Amino acid sequence: xxxxxxxxxxxxxxxAALLHEQDHEVHVFEQQEEIKEVGAGIGxxxxxLEKLGNHDMAKGIKNAGQVIKEMEILDDKGHTLNKAVxxxxxxxxxxxxxxxxxxxxSYVPDSVIHTGTKIINxxxxxxxxxxxxxxxxxxxxxxxIAADGLHSIIRQQVNPKAKVNYQGYTCFRxxxxxxxxxxxxxxxxxxxxxxxxGIVPLLNNKAYWFIAVNAKQGDPKFKDFTxxxxxxxxxxxxxxxxxxxxxxxETGIIRHDIYDLTPMxxxxxxxxxxxxxxxxxxxxxMGQGAGQAMExxxxxxxxxxxxxxxxxxxxxxxxxxxxxxxVIKRSRSIGxxxxxxxxxxxxxxxxxxxxxxxKLISNQAKFLYKTKAE
Numbered sequence: 001x002x003x004x005x006x007x008x009x010x011x012x013x014x015x016a017a018l019l020h021e022q023d024h025e026v027h028v029f030e031q032q033e034e035i036k037e038v039g040a041g042i043g044x045x046x047x048x049l050e051k052l053g054n055h056d057m058a059k060g061i062k063n064a065g066q067v068i069k070e071m072e073i074l075d076d077k078g079h080t081l082n083k084a085v086x087x088x089x090x091x092x093x094x095x096x097x098x099x100x101x102x103x104x105x106s107y108v109p110d111s112v113i114h115t116g117t118k119i120i121n122x123x124x125x126x127x128x129x130x131x132x133x134x135x136x137x138x139x140x141x142x143x144x145i146a147a148d149g150l151h152s153i154i155r156q157q158v159n160p161k162a163k164v165n166y167q168g169y170t171c172f173r174x175x176x177x178x179x180x181x182x183x184x185x186x187x188x189x190x191x192x193x194x195x196x197x198g199i200v201p202l203l204n205n206k207a208y209w210f211i212a213v214n215a216k217q218g219d220p221k222f223k224d225f226t227x228x229x230x231x232x233x234x235x236x237x238x239x240x241x242x243x244x245x246x247x248x249x250e251t252g253i254i255r256h257d258i259y260d261l262t263p264m265x266x267x268x269x270x271x272x273x274x275x276x277x278x279x280x281x282x283x284x285x286m287g288q289g290a291g292q293a294m295e296x297x298x299x300x301x302x303x304x305x306x307x308x309x310x311x312x313x314x315x316x317x318x319x320x321x322x323x324x325x326x327v328i329k330r331s332r333s334i335g336x337x338x339x340x341x342x343x344x345x346x347x348x349x350x351x352x353x354x355x356x357x358x359k360l361i362s363n364q365a366k367f368l369y370k371t372k373a374e
């Protein structure tokens with residue numbers, strides 16, 4: 001089958017790698033001039049690695065990843081509020097986003113990746129999909145996979161009513177080297193009235209950090225928030241936070257407003273389907289954005305190998321729509337609680353968090369492992 005993949009990010013390239021192995025004729029269209037990921041670090045959960053099974057890609061990710069065994073939630077004075085322990089028997093990893101994209105891309109032949117190529121139009125009928133590039137070239141395919149992100153051009157054409165939602169906070173991110181964290185297998189988040197600070201270990205004494213702070217959409221207040229401003233803003237946070245911000249270079253800090261998608265009823269529109277953020281963009285609060293995109297690719301590939309074309313797309317829809325909708329809603333809920341800035345609400349939240357059994361916190365992610373791969 002001749003398959004177009006619009007978008008050369010984590011989900012699109014995972015799909016390209018797996019579908020190419022099944023001898024499909026795959027073409028990846030990426031509008032950037034090179035394959036790269038904008039961001040600092042990323043988490044890949046055991047739910048993804050289990051579905052990849054013994055694939056070499058899983059081995060490559062494991063070799064490059066730092067094992068994370070628990071996530072600790074603290075207040076802005078460094079007092080522990082609770083801990084979430086990762087599911088026993090699973091491997092949960094963190095690594096640099098660019099490292100992950102390079103590992104996945106190594107399984108995709110260079111000849112099938114068309115960089116600097118923006119798709120601007122899609123027309124389809126019962127037998128084919130026609131994609132038109134910005135240069136005016138038309139290409140015909142049996143299937144189009146839209147993996148072109150939150151603001152997907154393809155999604156806008158097949159489902160113009162899909163709703164992108166700003167979640168009320170913006171996020172700074174960075175990556176530091178030569179930092180010795182006291183707990184190499186523990187990710188930490190410090191929750192306070194001025195925002196939430198996360199510190200996540202990587203291999204080889206590296207770590208990435210993020211700061212989520214409440215803000216208006218496109219808030220000019222934070223547009224030019226350079227390192228000195230960030231340091232001053234979080235100077236009252238615990239020493240580990242101050243130390244990692246001090247270690248951060250003057251450049252290399254990125255910022256994005258945080259959005260998600262209203263869960264949709266379907267990801268399949270004729271011979272076009274949505275994958276990754278184009279289908280179910282979620283807030284980063286569960287660390288599942290990249291993982292769910294990779295799961296989409298794994299499930300789609302498995303379905304196409306097991307069922308006929310129409311049944312495969314229907315099965316993909318059935319397995320992914322409801323599950324990813326749950327991820328969006330759960331992640332959004334966590335974010336709202338974590339971003340409280342009213343003192344009374346923070347006090348109540350922290351009081352409750354300290355008294356919830358850690359096992360209940362940990363079990364909130366159990367549903368991630370219950371989805372089928374085909």
